[in-house]
Amino acid sequence: MTEHRPVKDTENTAARATPTLPDTQIVTEVEHYTDRLFRFRCTRPPSLRFRSGEFVMIGLMGDPDPETGKQKPLMRAYSIASPAWDDALEFYSIKVPDGPLTSKLQHVRPGDAIILRPKPVGTLVHDALLPGKRLWLFATGTGIAPFASLLREPQTYEDYDEVILTHTCREVGELTYGAQLIDAIRQDEMLAELIGESFADKLRYYPTTTREKSPKMGRITDLMRSGEVFADLGVGPLAQDTDRAMVCGNLAFNLEIKAMLEDYGLREGANSNPAEYVVEKAFLD
Numbered sequence: 001m002t003e004h005r006p007v008k009d010t011e012n013t014a015a016r017a018t019p020t021l022p023d024t025q026i027v028t029e030v031e032h033y034t035d036r037l038f039r040f041r042c043t044r045p046p047s048l049r050f051r052s053g054e055f056v057m058i059g060l061m062g063d064p065d066p067e068t069g070k071q072k073p074l075m076r077a078y079s080i081a082s083p084a085w086d087d088a089l090e091f092y093s094i095k096v097p098d099g100p101l102t103s104k105l106q107h108v109r110p111g112d113a114i115i116l117r118p119k120p121v122g123t124l125v126h127d128a129l130l131p132g133k134r135l136w137l138f139a140t141g142t143g144i145a146p147f148a149s150l151l152r153e154p155q156t157y158e159d160y161d162e163v164i165l166t167h168t169c170r171e172v173g174e175l176t177y178g179a180q181l182i183d184a185i186r187q188d189e190m191l192a193e194l195i196g197e198s199f200a201d202k203l204r205y206y207p208t209t210t211r212e213k214s215p216k217m218g219r220i221t222d223l224m225r226s227g228e229v230f231a232d233l234g235v236g237p238l239a240q241d242t243d244r245a246m247v248c249g250n251l252a253f254n255l256e257i258k259a260m261l262e263d264y265g266l267r268e269g270a271n272s273n274p275a276e277y278v279v280e281k282a283f284l285d
């Protein structure tokens with residue numbers, strides 16, 4: 001006998017809120033960090049396969065056209081912040097008050113629908129780098145998102161002796177997501193089991209702020225030029241035979257650090273032509 005279970009009103013709220021589209025996913029968790037930053041998790045399409053560090057297009061339906069009443073999806077590229085093995089997807093986002101997408105996206109709540117195109121791409125992947133001993137992950141602002149994925153990926157610790165995450169933000173509150181992430185990773189039992197208890201010793205974290213007082217202040221680029229970051233971490237400057245780098249931040253930062261990495265002798269890699277560093281622009285609305 002077929003059981004006809006009564007459908008609870010709350011279960012259909014999300015489906016009714018947005019016209020049904022094939023690429024709809026449901027938000028399961030939302031956390032706000034500052035008035036500029038939040039993260040959310042959503043369901044993962046069973047067919048979606050991706051490599052940790054890649055991005056997808058996500059979005060919401062735009063407002064109806066005043067003349068035709070038609071709605072168009074408003075889509076932007078977002079790095080997937082969760083690792084490839086995770087059942088759900090996580091995204092870390094800026095909130096721009098008049099940003100076309102984030103002015104709306106910042107209000108999503110569990111149960112709401114978002115649109116997700118399941119076509120992952122990107123260069124911040126292990127395949128785009130040649131083997132090395134030390135991996136540098138250089139992030140500013142929401143550019144930490146792809147590294148939140150890679151830092152939860154066992155391969156990151158299998159492939160390298162040392163993994164250094166640098167994160168430069170304007171204010172202290174903008175470091176919270178990364179600080180909590182690092183704490184959680186250091187206590188992660190699955191990683192400890194797979195890589196060994198000492199995996200946490202491989203992970204170094206170097207947060208800096210530029211506009212609010214914190215234990216380490218300054219742009220990471222300036223701290224590299226002065227040698228301070230190398231002295232603090234007890235490592236030498238980057239070298240082509242040992243060091244690999246992934247970069248994700250605002251455009252000015254990406255360009256500046258790219259030139260510095262070239263000066264250290266590292267060459268830019270790609271999926272089709274792996275080398276010593278890779279760069280991607282962090283999403284900005």
Ligand code: A2P
Pocket residue numbers: 140141168169170171209210211219220221222250252253254256
């Ligand atoms: P600053 O405060 O000196 O501009 P944003 O929030 O604007 O994306 O910036 C994130 C962080 O990136 C800020 O701490 C900012 O420092 C820093 N930043 C901006 N441009 C550069 C650059 N060219 N090199 C290094 N860091 C930069």
